Amino acid sequence: MNSNEGIQASVYTRWHQLSVPLAFALAAGSFMLVVFNRGPLGLAATLAVLGLLVPPLVAFKGFPTRNAVRVTAEGLEFSRRSSIAFADLSSWGTDDYLKLVRPGRPTLLVSAVDLPSRERLLREFEQALAAWQRRQPAGTEAARRTxxxxxxxxxxxxxxxxxxxxxxxxxxxxxxxxxxxxxxxxxxxxxxxxxxxxxxxx
Missing domain, CATH: 1.10.287 (Helix Hairpins)
Structure with a gap:
């Protein structure tokens, strides 16, 4: 799939999400540790800035998130990662982004770049998933919406x-x-x- 096809989106894992609170925790912890031990404020500020920057830089620069997403009859195709089949999903949600949960695999969080793209992504996903579920044999367990x-x-x-x-x-x-x-x-x-x-x- 070419990068100019599909819906432009950012695709995150839980590690991308956790890097942000981890950064705040490291920054606050290192700053307070130095200050409470009456260390130099310059050192405290330097450690806080490093703690704030390093985890997100490692997560987002080491593992880029920008993708083009295409909804197919069998699942989702991504320009920079492997496809996800509807059959692999155990649950999904649409609170702030499209959350795709797969047993034993990293949870993916798909966030479209703008509101029209988000509406299109969620509409196409829900329609394709519903159509796929109707084609499955009776008794097939459907992915739960959470x-x-x-x-x-x-x-x-x-x-x-x-x-x-x-x-x-x-x-x-x-x-x-x-x-x-x-x-x-x-x-x-x-x-x-x-x-x-x-x-x-x-």
């Missing part, structure tokens, strides 16, 4: 983010020299967590 927002997993993630954000805000305010900016960042994180915790399925 949702993140409003689910137990989504609420658990929201609870963890709320707790971490609140703890970070309290720690920032209880420093020898309280940091309102760090407290604000922690507070914003807690608000995001609350949105996940009490969010409902769209």
């Amino acid at each position: 949702h993140f927002y409003g689910s137990a997993g989504g609420r658990l993630v929201g609870l963890c983010i709320t707790a971490l954000g609140g703890a970070a805000a309290l720690m920032a305010l209880n420093l020898r020299e309280p940091s309102l900016s760090l407290a604000a960042v922690g507070g914003l994180g807690a608000l995001f967590g609350l949105a996940l915790l009490f969010g409902r399925r769209g």
Whole structure:
């Protein structure tokens, strides 16, 4: 498949996703470790910047995400990775992106480059999957549609983010020299967590 065919999208794995919170955790952890041990602020800032940049650079530069996606009668074809057959799917979801779950294989997250492309991708995928399922013998187990927002997993993630954000805000305010900016960042994180915790399925 040529790169100019199909729907332009970015295709991520869980490793791409995890690189972002890992970067924030490394940056915050290294900064706080140096500051609490009364080390030089320059070293703390340098380590924080490195922690913030290295994981995403390794994930996104080492494993490029841009692909052209084409929906076929049997699955999805990608310009820069192997195809995925509908028969291999155990579940799928469309909360923020097209999530494709395959037993024993990395979960793929397909995000179209713009709203019209997203609508086209989801429409073609759902129509092709439904048509494929109708062609299967009776009793064939269909791939389940799942949702993140409003689910137990989504609420658990929201609870963890709320707790971490609140703890970070309290720690920032209880420093020898309280940091309102760090407290604000922690507070914003807690608000995001609350949105996940009490969010409902769209």
